Amino acid sequence: QVQLVESGGDSVQAGGSLKLSCVVSGYTINNCVGWFRQAPGNEREGVAAINLGLSRTNYAVSVKGRFTISRDSAKNTVYLQMNNLKPQDTAMYYCAARPCAAWIVPTLSASGWNVWGQGTQVTVSS
Numbered sequence: 001q002v003q004l005v006e007s008g009g010d011s012v013q014a015g016g017s018l019k020l021s022c023v024v025s026g027y028t029i030n031n032c033v034g035w036f037r038q039a040p041g042n043e044r045e046g047v048a049a050i051n052l053g054l055s056r057t058n059y060a061v062s063v064k065g066r067f068t069i070s071r072d073s074a075k076n077t078v079y080l081q082m083n084n085l086k087p088q089d090t091a092m093y094y095c096a097a098r099p100c101a102a103w104i105v106p107t108l109s110a111s112g113w114n115v116w117g118q119g120t121q122v123t124v125s126s
Contacts, residue, residue: 002026002115004033004095009120012085020080020120022095027076029053032098032106034113035069035080037091037122044094046108048080053102060108063089085124092119 008020024033034049048069049058057069068081078095096113100106 002028002031002097004097004115004117006093006095006117006120009093009122011123011125014086014124014126016085016124017081017083018085018122020082020093020095020122022078022080022117024076024078024095024097027052027073029102030099032100032104033071033078034096034098034106034108035078036094036096036110036113037089038094039091042091044110046110047093049106049108050078051100051102051104051106052078053100056103056105058105058108082122085122087124087126089122090124091122093122094119 003025005023035047038044050069066084071078095117097115098113
């Protein structure tokens, strides 16, 4: 049974950086892990995702070039490095997991992800 615990959220100025962590208990290469965010009044949106099998990644257009998703198998952890943060990046960030074949590019649609963490707040001020 996969369980997820996020950390690393904080308040930063625009242009700053943060690194979010998601500890994945039950870590297996047969899973994909994604980062999603939800701001008040908005739908939950996919930000980045990684396949723990072959490390294939997927990014939302809005964060491509600024955010990097990575994994550390030894620490059972998936990271989201966020650079050049903007006020519109302000949201609650959630880590999610789903079973997936090792070769696929993980989807950024929120449906189908069956395990979710509790979330970590990111606030970016201008």
